[in-house]
Amino acid sequence: MDKSFFEASARERLLGVVDPGTFREFLPPPARVTSPHLARLDQPVAFDDGAIVGDAQLDGRSILVGAQEGRFLGGAVGEVHGAKLVGLIERARAMPVAPAAVILLFDSGGVRLHEANAGLIAVSEVMRALLRARIEGIRFIGLIGGSSGCFGGTGLLARCCDALVMSEEGRLAMSGPEVIETVRGVEEFDARDRALVWRVTGGKHRFLQGEIELLVADTTRAFRAAALALLAQRGGLELEDVEREHSFLRRRWERFGACDDALDIWRGLGVADPSSVPLLGTEEFVDLARPLRNRP
Amino acid sequence: MEELHVEIPSRPQGRTRDAVLVGVVASGHCEILLERRAADAVPDRCIVTVHTSAHGFGPIWGAVLDDCAERHALGGLKIEIHDVGATPAIVTLRMAQAIEAWEEAHG
Numbered sequence: 001m002d003k004s005f006f007e008a009s010a011r012e013r014l015l016g017v018v019d020p021g022t023f024r025e026f027l028p029p030p031a032r033v034t035s036p037h038l039a040r041l042d043q044p045v046a047f048d049d050g051a052i053v054g055d056a057q058l059d060g061r062s063i064l065v066g067a068q069e070g071r072f073l074g075g076a077v078g079e080v081h082g083a084k085l086v087g088l089i090e091r092a093r094a095m096p097v098a099p100a101a102v103i104l105l106f107d108s109g110g111v112r113l114h115e116a117n118a119g120l121i122a123v124s125e126v127m128r129a130l131l132r133a134r135i136e137g138i139r140f141i142g143l144i145g146g147s148s149g150c151f152g153g154t155g156l157l158a159r160c161c162d163a164l165v166m167s168e169e170g171r172l173a174m175s176g177p178e179v180i181e182t183v184r185g186v187e188e189f190d191a192r193d194r195a196l197v198w199r200v201t202g203g204k205h206r207f208l209q210g211e212i213e214l215l216v217a218d219t220t221r222a223f224r225a226a227a228l229a230l231l232a233q234r235g236g237l238e239l240e241d242v243e244r245e246h247s248f249l250r251r252r253w254e255r256f257g258a259c260d261d262a263l264d265i266w267r268g269l270g271v272a273d274p275s276s277v278p279l280l281g282t283e284e285f286v287d288l289a290r291p292l293r294n295r296p
Numbered sequence: 297m298e299e300l301h302v303e304i305p306s307r308p309q310g311r312t313r314d315a316v317l318v319g320v321v322a323s324g325h326c327e328i329l330l331e332r333r334a335a336d337a338v339p340d341r342c343i344v345t346v347h348t349s350a351h352g353f354g355p356i357w358g359a360v361l362d363d364c365a366e367r368h369a370l371g372g373l374k375i376e377i378h379d380v381g382a383t384p385a386i387v388t389l390r391m392a393q394a395i396e397a398w399e400e401a402h403g
Contacts, residue, residue, distance in 0.1 A: 011317070028314075029315060029317040029329050030315040030331055042297050043297075044297065044347065044378050044379070044380050045321070045347075046320075046378060047317060047327065047329055047376075047378070048317070050321075071320045071322045071325075072322060073321075
């Protein structure tokens with residue numbers, strides 16, 4: 001059945017992406033590893049702290065996989081949530097035979113404000129573990145298409161991955177729309193303007209900006225197929241890779257830094273009718289965008 | 297947070313399996329964890345623990361859970377709920393979902 005990735009819970013997404021019956025969870029809900037910070041604040045906790053991690057197979061190949069539950073505190077990263085991701089990555093490094101990939105299903109607004117510094121440290125620990133594992137050749141594939149998007153510290157984590165897959169419904173950015181509006185005013189960014197939010201953070205824009213490998217339809221089946229297609233690519237992180245990325249970002253900034261809206265960027269890339277982009281179906285859009293988009 | 301503990305009679309649940317988790321901890325919702333009680337536990341009673349952010353609804357929880365225990369075979373199970381103000385209708389639906397997942401052949 002073609003289930004919506006956006007509508008599904010983190011558990012449903014994860015189980016739909018990996019081979020049926022192969023998922024083995026680390027620290028499953030009965031372990032009750034919940035947030036001590038939320039308990040101290042007399043706030044509700046979740047059995048898995050909004051992070052599901054474990055090993056599984058994808059097309060018969062061994063992988064590690066993690067998923068964030070975007071509906072629990074916006075998928076925000078607390079101490080336990082972050083430690084589960086760090087543990088998953090450390091396991092990838094410790095396995096006698098490295099997994100074919102670590103697949104992360106992001107759905108998170110960033111750091112969990114209740115946990116303040118512990119949450120911030122958790123994100124930086126995940127980032128450090130991830131980059132160390134990448135240097136050792138372990139490959140990270142991020143999937144973004146959940147209801148809370150991928151913002152703040154989690155946005156940074158996503159961009160540390162080797163490759164990202166998004167749906168049009170997915171959103172990826174550093175500061176989220178509400179944060180920008182709060183800090184810079186509604187004239188700078190109207191967070192209630194949904195068309196603007198998706199134009200600036202949505203999957204189509206990220207595909208045109210060259211930040212993601214694949215844009216897929218909003219189905220768990222499509223995300224699984226995309227993750228499979230990316231399994232074969234090589235891993236590794238060398239100085240030249242970082243330098244190439246930096247010069248790509250510099251060129252992009254020089255070319256588009258003065259643009260006020262994503263529509264201006266799309267026009268600058270050669271999209272004939274930028275205002276039609278949000279209405280295009282996924283396949284139609286990808287055909288149009290693939291030859292035009294920014295690439296490192 | 298308020299914590300409620302109840303032990304209610306229910307038909308014995310025949311199936312044994314790994315724990316089942318349904319639902320989500322979010323405003324107006326709840327998550328429910330079903331586990332098998334220890335082997336020597338009484339087979340026709342279930343124990344329920346509720347952690348809820350909505351204080352003072354103990355009698356309503358009692359009524360909702362009694363109703364669930366009558367509809368479903370919960371005997372021998374341990375049920376733990378994290379609640380953020382779910383209505384009785386939501387709790388009833390989530391309980392039905394949880395027990396359906398428990399009894400599903402390929403869960």
